[in-house]
Amino acid sequence: MTTTAPPPAAPDEPEAPTNRPPSMHRVRNWIRRPYARWVMVLTVVIGFILLPLCWLLLAAMNQSGAPASAIMEDIETTVFVFTLVSIPITAFVFAVLVYSLLGWKHVSGDEVPEDESPAIRHNMVGTTLWTVVSSVLAMFLVVWGLIELAQITSNSYGTVAADEQPGGDKALIVNVTGQQWVWTFEYPQYDGVVSDVLYLPKDRAVYFNVTSKDVVHNFWAVELGVKIDANPGAITQTGVTPNKAGTFNVRCAELCGLHHAYMETQIQVLEQESFDSWTREMGGGRTS
Numbered sequence: 001m002t003t004t005a006p007p008p009a010a011p012d013e014p015e016a017p018t019n020r021p022p023s024m025h026r027v028r029n030w031i032r033r034p035y036a037r038w039v040m041v042l043t044v045v046i047g048f049i050l051l052p053l054c055w056l057l058l059a060a061m062n063q064s065g066a067p068a069s070a071i072m073e074d075i076e077t078t079v080f081v082f083t084l085v086s087i088p089i090t091a092f093v094f095a096v097l098v099y100s101l102l103g104w105k106h107v108s109g110d111e112v113p114e115d116e117s118p119a120i121r122h123n124m125v126g127t128t129l130w131t132v133v134s135s136v137l138a139m140f141l142v143v144w145g146l147i148e149l150a151q152i153t154s155n156s157y158g159t160v161a162a163d164e165q166p167g168g169d170k171a172l173i174v175n176v177t178g179q180q181w182v183w184t185f186e187y188p189q190y191d192g193v194v195s196d197v198l199y200l201p202k203d204r205a206v207y208f209n210v211t212s213k214d215v216v217h218n219f220w221a222v223e224l225g226v227k228i229d230a231n232p233g234a235i236t237q238t239g240v241t242p243n244k245a246g247t248f249n250v251r252c253a254e255l256c257g258l259h260h261a262y263m264e265t266q267i268q269v270l271e272q273e274s275f276d277s278w279t280r281e282m283g284g285g286r287t288s
């Protein structure tokens, strides 16, 4: 019986000098390599190219007059911060992608140039750094998101019971009904005035009772940062305080049939006196 000799051990990666921590040494070696430098330079360049995205997104959101409420201001700040924080990681990923597409084309066959090895995937310093930086950024976004969510919930009176409406009797109540493919707004405090344009007073809390006559719609007051499902047979509630006068948009944000894309109307945010004139014109004396 013959014994098979064990296969020869794969050659180890080059050993680091013993007077320096191996991981740190390998990280330094890695940074000295041309491709690492290229990736770092590309990360910075791409990062700066992506930076205007933060403002472009805000400009796109503000095209029709937003923000028109504290809720929308919070949403915009969150979009800005999330974009800003994700730029370094996006830039790094794109830098590796660009270098992989363009920088490696000189490598022929399976031969890896001397200075391109070894890989640092088992390098403690490198992997720890990458994991810690990503985790810190992710945790920052989680905490930021939770704080902003609490702030938005509070500004939309989401934690206030229906019979303890914001601003006491000053709060305006609007019953919103969606149906294929129009919105109807009823004002129970003004003799049940009904309108297909959403008239709101500026700087006064508004509480929406939202429902649907047929399928599921979604009531989206775009520039006010309000968006909530309109379900048949149920009432969903949310609120907002418009802080800017102007003309804004209501859209349906739930695919609800053939003309879903046209299920939109206007919001007119008026000064309180103009709002009162409008309700009188509509025949609505204030009943509460």
Ligand SMILES: [Cu+2]
Pocket (backbone or CB within 6 Å): 217, 218, 252, 253, 254, 255, 256, 257, 260, 261, 263
């Ligand atoms: Cu719809």
